[in-house]
Amino acid sequence: MSKSFKNLVTGGLGFLGTNLINKLLNNGETVLCIDNCSTGKIGNIKESWDNKSFHFIKHDVLDPIDFNVERIWHLACPASPVHYQLDPVNTARTIFIGTENMLRLAQKCHARILLASSSEVYGNPTIHPQNEDYKGNVKIIGKRSCYVEGKRFAESLCYDYQRMYNLEIKIARIFNTYGPEMSIKDGRVVSNFVTQALKNEPITIYGDGMQTRSFCFVEDLIEALIRTMECEYSCPLNLGNPFEISILDLAKMIKLKTSSDSKIIFNPLPEDDPLKRCPNIKKAQKLLKWKPNISLEKGLELTINHFKKKLNLN
Numbered sequence: 001m002s003k004s005f006k007n008l009v010t011g012g013l014g015f016l017g018t019n020l021i022n023k024l025l026n027n028g029e030t031v032l033c034i035d036n037c038s039t040g041k042i043g044n045i046k047e048s049w050d051n052k053s054f055h056f057i058k059h060d061v062l063d064p065i066d067f068n069v070e071r072i073w074h075l076a077c078p079a080s081p082v083h084y085q086l087d088p089v090n091t092a093r094t095i096f097i098g099t100e101n102m103l104r105l106a107q108k109c110h111a112r113i114l115l116a117s118s119s120e121v122y123g124n125p126t127i128h129p130q131n132e133d134y135k136g137n138v139k140i141i142g143k144r145s146c147y148v149e150g151k152r153f154a155e156s157l158c159y160d161y162q163r164m165y166n167l168e169i170k171i172a173r174i175f176n177t178y179g180p181e182m183s184i185k186d187g188r189v190v191s192n193f194v195t196q197a198l199k200n201e202p203i204t205i206y207g208d209g210m211q212t213r214s215f216c217f218v219e220d221l222i223e224a225l226i227r228t229m230e231c232e233y234s235c236p237l238n239l240g241n242p243f244e245i246s247i248l249d250l251a252k253m254i255k256l257k258t259s260s261d262s263k264i265i266f267n268p269l270p271e272d273d274p275l276k277r278c279p280n281i282k283k284a285q286k287l288l289k290w291k292p293n294i295s296l297e298k299g300l301e302l303t304i305n306h307f308k309k310k311l312n313l314n
């Protein structure tokens with residue numbers, strides 16, 4: 001008979017996965033973490049390594065697995081544009097095949113499954129802020145499409161499994177998230193700017209910096225994920241912080257908070273980079289009785305302090 005665990009976290013060595021696992025372990029639950037160690041690193045989870053409730057298997061979601069689990073948190077997939085565009089075919093396969101493998105496992109052991117979907121399903125949005133009913137403005141054949149269309153298809157597959165096999169599915173559309181444990185080499189904007197500012201290197205804005213994003217502190221996001229898994233609704237939910245800021249203002253804020261001498265420089269905007277992004281979180285607020293609590297100012301301070309340690313700048 002296969003082994004039993006309360007939680008399976010795929011992509012558990014990534015930024016969200018490690019934070020989620022720490023929270024589940026703190027709640028006294030057993031966790032099986034699987035990860036192919038492509039972007040996630042074992043060092044990310046060293047605090048949990050000696051916890052008897054924590055189990056790790058190096059495994060790629062492209063291959064099926066067989067365990068008895070009650071809840072599947074399906075997070076596996078590189079999420080930084082720099083990383084997911086390195087091998088777009090593998091990104092698309094990881095999302096399509098990986099999601100189907102996890103849905104099959106959920107079907108077999110009657111597990112509840114949460115798909116980590118993304119604000120990317122809205123593409124370059126033409127309505128603002130984005131609510132869950134918005135169908136998106138997505139380029140089918142662009143460089144981001146492997147991830148964007150991948151997540152859209154993964155959502156659609158989840159609902160097909162729900163309709164055909166009565167699966168309990170949860171869809172979290174996760175907006176930009178940041179926090180202390182982000183990798184210095186993550187390639188996304190907060191990690192890049194904080195590292196550059198602390199090292200007094202040029203802060204690299206792509207485009208004119210007028211594009212906007214809305215950043216959620218990781219602790220708030222993890223709380224929302226847990227509530228999504230535990231709630232009885234299966235509609236897609238936007239999870240993020242609706243405080244919207246331009247990338248130029250983010251650069252200035254980080255420069256100020258780090259007392260940095262960095263210059264702000266402007267590089268070309270990557271292809272299909274969305275010009276605006278901000279979640280409408282009314283649904284999550286109502287259904288999960290949740291809202292983000294940590295302001296960007298506070299969250300950046302926590303992140304900067306942690307990055308100083310990582311970069312040995314204390």
Ligand code: UDP
Nearest residue numbers: 081187188189190192204205206211247273
């Ligand atoms: N960006 C930037 N400089 C960087 C990294 C990112 O100006 O060093 C911009 C990027 O072009 C995008 C925004 O910051 O407009 C957020 O990018 P990120 O890669 O963090 O996530 P995305 O929201 O695009 O998935």
